[in-house]
Amino acid sequence: MKKKFPISVHLALTLAALFVALYMIFLYAPEEMTMGEVQRIFYIHVPAAWTALLGFIIIFVSSIVYLWKRSQFADELASSTAEVGFIFCTSVLVTGPLWAKPAWGIWWTWDARLTLTFLLWLLYVAYLMLRNYLINPARAANLCAVVGVIGFVDVIIDYMAIRWWRTQHPQPVIGGGPNSGLDPRMLATLLVSWVAFVFLFFLLLRVRLGLAQMRRELGDIRHILAFRASED
Amino acid sequence: MVSLKIVWNIFSKDLRIEWRNRETLASMCVFGLLIVFLFNFAFEGAREETLRLLPSVLWVAIAFAGVLGFNRSFASERDNACLEGMTLAPVDPSLIFLGKMLANLVFLGVAEVVMVFAAALWYNISFLPALGQLVLIAFFGTLGYAALGTIFGAIAANTRMREVMLTVLQFPIAFWILMLSIDSTSGALRGNPSGNWLGGVARVAGISLVFTIASFLLFEYVLEE
Numbered sequence: 001m002k003k004k005f006p007i008s009v010h011l012a013l014t015l016a017a018l019f020v021a022l023y024m025i026f027l028y029a030p031e032e033m034t035m036g037e038v039q040r041i042f043y044i045h046v047p048a049a050w051t052a053l054l055g056f057i058i059i060f061v062s063s064i065v066y067l068w069k070r071s072q073f074a075d076e077l078a079s080s081t082a083e084v085g086f087i088f089c090t091s092v093l094v095t096g097p098l099w100a101k102p103a104w105g106i107w108w109t110w111d112a113r114l115t116l117t118f119l120l121w122l123l124y125v126a127y128l129m130l131r132n133y134l135i136n137p138a139r140a141a142n143l144c145a146v147v148g149v150i151g152f153v154d155v156i157i158d159y160m161a162i163r164w165w166r167t168q169h170p171q172p173v174i175g176g177g178p179n180s181g182l183d184p185r186m187l188a189t190l191l192v193s194w195v196a197f198v199f200l201f202f203l204l205l206r207v208r209l210g211l212a213q214m215r216r217e218l219g220d221i222r223h224i225l226a227f228r229a230s231e232d
Numbered sequence: 233m234v235s236l237k238i239v240w241n242i243f244s245k246d247l248r249i250e251w252r253n254r255e256t257l258a259s260m261c262v263f264g265l266l267i268v269f270l271f272n273f274a275f276e277g278a279r280e281e282t283l284r285l286l287p288s289v290l291w292v293a294i295a296f297a298g299v300l301g302f303n304r305s306f307a308s309e310r311d312n313a314c315l316e317g318m319t320l321a322p323v324d325p326s327l328i329f330l331g332k333m334l335a336n337l338v339f340l341g342v343a344e345v346v347m348v349f350a351a352a353l354w355y356n357i358s359f360l361p362a363l364g365q366l367v368l369i370a371f372f373g374t375l376g377y378a379a380l381g382t383i384f385g386a387i388a389a390n391t392r393m394r395e396v397m398l399t400v401l402q403f404p405i406a407f408w409i410l411m412l413s414i415d416s417t418s419g420a421l422r423g424n425p426s427g428n429w430l431g432g433v434a435r436v437a438g439i440s441l442v443f444t445i446a447s448f449l450l451f452e453y454v455l456e457e
Contacts, residue, residue, distance in 0.1 A: 119407060122403075133393060139390055142454065143387050143453075143454060146453050150383070150443070150446055150447070150450065157439055161408045161412070
């Protein structure tokens with residue numbers, strides 16, 4: 001994987017995608033009729049939300065894989081994804097109120113999807129806190145995998161519970177119904193922006209995974225050294 | 233049959249310990265009563281206001297009292313290395329989970345009876361007309377909440393600052409159990425038209441069962457060294 005797709009190429013592609021996305025957001029996409037320029041934050045907000053959710057799906061899948069196969073890589077993938085996904089989830093919570101204030105006139109409302117995003121953010125926080133507060137780090141993989149699985153069950157339940165709850169958020173614009181749907185230029189901008197976000201997400205994830213692997217190797221080396229010292 | 237006996241042994245052991253020192257139950261009841269009492273003064277209001285606020289007050293009190301109990305449930309096992317003993321026993325870990333969860337369910341149930349009685353007395357509201365519905369809602373809501381509390385109590389027992397860790401894990405994940413329980417409870421207290429209430433109970437029951445089954449299946453990984 002590393003040889004086929006070196007990290008420098010990945011970085012260059014990410015930067016290029018981000019620049020194209022920025023060009024499309026500010027110069028290519030048409031101005032929205034009712035909200036005006038403010039609506040352009042949509043191309044940051046929605047891709048960040050999708051990516052944050054993608055992050056938790058990766059945590060869920062790698063937690064299952066860890067519990068099933070005991071693969072150390074799956075555990076490192078889950079913990080690295082949690083850190084990267086947390087950044088994207090935080091940026092959803094920051095861009096959301098910035099958009100809501102001019103569009104709705106309020107910073108925040110406890111509408112269903114806002115509640116869901118906030119809960120997702122709390123799940124990320126809980127997962128990261130658990131990793132850092134364990135007395136015996138050797139048990140981290142098991143315990144965090146359990147939280148990763150139950151947390152994802154919670155995300156699914158959130159999606160169902162939203163239908164039983166009040167909502168102020170717009171209905172899904174994409175694939176929502178016959179009259180929904182975006183201007184094709186808006187849709188193109190959104191998708192390009194999302195591709196850029198996904199590239200960025202996986203770039204950060206690769207760097208973080210590399211760190212996790214270095215830490216593990218360092219731990220192994222220390223272990224061997226301590227063992228040799230005790231033999232002498 | 234053997235599994236039932238194992239569950240019963242763990243359950244009765246927890247009850248016996250509790251009967252001897254009565255620490256957990258006493259602190260849960262007193263804490264719950266204090267929350268109900270404080271909110272009574274915070275929201276001095278007309279009857280319609282009370283009907284609107286009481287379900288939330290009660291479930292918040294239950295949520296906090298519950299966390300108090302779940303923390304002790306595994307902290308006490310940890311202190312004397314009882315947890316290692318239980319893990320070493322040739323017993324399916326899921327059975328340990330069931331025993332502990334049932335004990336937590338009973339403790340929280342007793343605390344709920346005390347809190348609801350106090351709320352009826354202090355807020356001048358009769359729970360009797362909708363007692364059947366309320367018992368069902370409270371049972372299913374508490375079941376899911378106690379199941380999550382048991383598995384997260386076991387996880388949090390492995391951390392520094394376990395009290396904080398348990399609440400950080402418990403509240404976001406048990407959020408919908410609490411919200412739907414509050415929703416159904418206020419529906420039941422307002423006397424919603426018959427036929428409608430079953431849906432509320434079914435939602436609470438559905439979510440609680442999902443979390444109970446998930447916790448039951450995952451518990452073995454929590455005990456594994």
